[in-house]
Amino acid sequence: xxxxxxxxxxxxxxxxxxxxxxxxxxxxxxxxxxxxxxxxxxxxxxxxxxxxxxxxxxxxxxxxxxxxxxxxxxxxxxxxxxxxxxxxxxxxxxxxxxxxxxxxxxxxxxxxxxxxxxxxxxxxxxxxxxxxxxxxxxxxxxxxxxxxxx
Numbered sequence: 001x002x003x004x005x006x007x008x009x010x011x012x013x014x015x016x017x018x019x020x021x022x023x024x025x026x027x028x029x030x031x032x033x034x035x036x037x038x039x040x041x042x043x044x045x046x047x048x049x050x051x052x053x054x055x056x057x058x059x060x061x062x063x064x065x066x067x068x069x070x071x072x073x074x075x076x077x078x079x080x081x082x083x084x085x086x087x088x089x090x091x092x093x094x095x096x097x098x099x100x101x102x103x104x105x106x107x108x109x110x111x112x113x114x115x116x117x118x119x120x121x122x123x124x125x126x127x128x129x130x131x132x133x134x135x136x137x138x139x140x141x142x143x144x145x146x147x148x149x150x
Contacts, residue, residue, distance in 0.1 A: 004036050012040025016047055019118055024147040026140065027121045033090040042119075049098030049112035050121035055091040059123065060104040063111075063135075070101055072111070072120075072142040076135045078102060084130035089123055111139070118147070 005011045015025055015038065030036040032052045042048050065078040091108055094100055097115030104110050110123045120143045124136055 005038065008038050009040035012038045012042040014040075016041025016044065019047060019116075024118045025120070026143050027119065028126050029089055029123045030125070032092050032121060032123070033088055037090075045096055046116065047095075047114060047119055048121050049095045049114040049119060050090065050092035050109055050123065051095050052090060053093050056088050057091050058087050059085045059089045059108050059110070060106040061085050062105040064103050064105040066100050066102060071146055072101060072139055074138075074142050076138045076142070078135070080133070081135040081139075082131070082133045083136045084125045084127070084132055089125075092121075092123060 019025055019042070025042070027038070027048060031038045032048065032050050033056050034052060034054050037052045043052065061082065063078045063081045063083065065073050068078060089108070094109055094112060095114060098112045099115075100109055100112050102111040108123065111120070113120050122139070124139070126132070126136065126140055
């Protein structure tokens with residue numbers, strides 16, 4: 001999301017309820033970056049694997065896989081990915097029980113999945129025309145496909 005939601009808490013509550021009902025969610029950078037962050041239930045422990053610490057800043061522009069054989073990296077060479085970045089990116093923490101999948105190589109968590117395996121959080125901006133390499137969108141597709149049909 002590149003604009004602040006009219007109701008960040010209501011949106012977060014709806015996403016949390018969707019997850020509780022069996023749904024799966026993929027969040028992008030501005031879902032966790034202040035002041036655009038989604039709040040409410042999706043930000044409670046166990047949902048969003050990247051925790052908004054209220055700090056934004058630059059990220060390196062690199063993507064370093066923690067486990068390159070993870071299915072989200074299928075057909076992707078993380079070290080060859082380039083992505084849009086600026087000083088608005090979240091410097092997020094990792095939620096309890098979440099699995100970190102990638103960093104920027106400079107100490108910033110970039111991609112994680114929650115303990116339940118039903119919420120991915122990415123410190124990536126998925127807008128078309130943002131100058132992202134194809135690998136960024138392949139990661140998004142792999143995340144969505146990991147949830148299966150439906």
